Amino acid sequence: MTDAAPAPVVYLKDVDLALERREVLSGISLALAPGRFLGLIGPNGAGKTSCLKVILGVYRPTRGVVRVLGSPPWELGRRAHHIGYVPQRSFTERWAPFSVFDVVMMGRSCCIGVGRRPSADDREMVMASLRRMGLEELATRPIGALSGGQTQRVMIARALCRETRLLVLDEPTEGVDLPHQARLYQLLKDLQMERGLTIITVSHDVAMLAAYADELACINRTLHVHGHPRDVMESHDLGRAYACEFDFFSHHPDHPGHTHRHGGV
């Protein structure tokens, strides 16, 4: 008797996506096992966010199969409370008349149920989530009064104060300075370990992501390369995906200060 491999949390097979009659994704196939941390990389306009939105069920593919936790994402129903989503910062930073506590409590809406008010347990879960993010003292502050990094952690707290199994983040380090980027990725890594979370993160910062993710997948309309970060970084497919000479500074803790250079097409 052999041990069956765990069912993938995210499974895409031959996925095509067209938006406004323009092909955005073509033939994407990808499987992500439970508890893995995937970094989704690619140049601007490559379809990374669109790929995330296919996984989240915002966009339905024009062709192919999408399964999240074993179901098409738009048919998850109440099981959607296993998904936590942190959108791009530009959207979440606009002023709104909500406290930090209010925003994080929104993450529990689906768990509380229609027509019901948050219970003491719900409030405690929100506070626990804020405590984990180091934001407990900011609970009563207006969401608009926070810095970019703090707002990002509030959004992660909101994504986690449910029965989250899959955490999806879109450009979480956009506009965050380098030390805070490293801290944010370390936080995600810690959460992955503590909770067995499956994480998908889109980012432009390939080297930083490579230092923390278990897998990298490079998309530029099609999936160019997917595998262990080291293999992806050394692959010529990466340069081809970016269609230019690819130059970066590695932040990997095992190779501090080491510079890689890859030739493009």
Next chain:
Amino acid sequence: MELFAFDFMQRAFVAGLSVSLLCSVLSLFVLLKRMAFAGIGISHAALGGVSLGLLTGVSPLLTTLAVCVAAALGIGAVTRGGRINEDAAIGILSTGIMALGVVLVGFSDRYQGDLYSYLFGNILAVDTAQLWELLGVLLLVLGFVATFFKELLFVSYDEEVAQVTGIPARALYFGLLVAIACTVVAAIHVVGLVLASALLVIPAAIGYQLAANWRGILVIAIVSGWLAVAGGLVLSFYWDVATGGTIVLILVFLFFAAFLLARIGLAPQPAKGA
């Protein structure tokens, strides 16, 4: 007070305060979701419904409700499914239906008097049957808002995240549009269709000036709406001026007073981000 000796005044107060409560609660979501123009568009489309009712002899309340709900759903469908922005969709639909109303009204002169009361409101003429209809709309819409309150807040703040995390965001957006349509029909009785959208925007706008949290905004919106309706009725009774216009003018005055208070630092300044 002598004005309460009149039955029509008692009905006007009940109708005005009820409609104001409804509008003020919805105004919170109208501002949060940036749907002020949708409110204006739906209220202008009401002219088509009023004209249809006056022309066919069917109760204008029913035809206006049907046309406003259809306009609201149309705005939602064109916005979500089309390739044009929400403001353009609203502009096209509301003016189209309004134009239809203007054409229908042109078929006969005998409706002009009735039409005037729908355009500018005639709260002093609300009869008992209309009062019950207004209270029915009030219960229906407030029931919807109370049931889905936290979900509506979530959808108003962050619709995409709400949708992917298990909230029926699209259905709630359309529900909110239909609630606005029903509220516009109720508000027509108080201030008329020309000014109805003012009740759906200004109360929460006053709250936004004076409070940094939605709870404070909601309380200030409700109190402002009640003050405006009560003030408008009293002033129009003693000064013999148009009630609907007076109510909206009081709201506008309250808004600018709140705006000035906020500017000179006597109200909490909403933080704009670090």
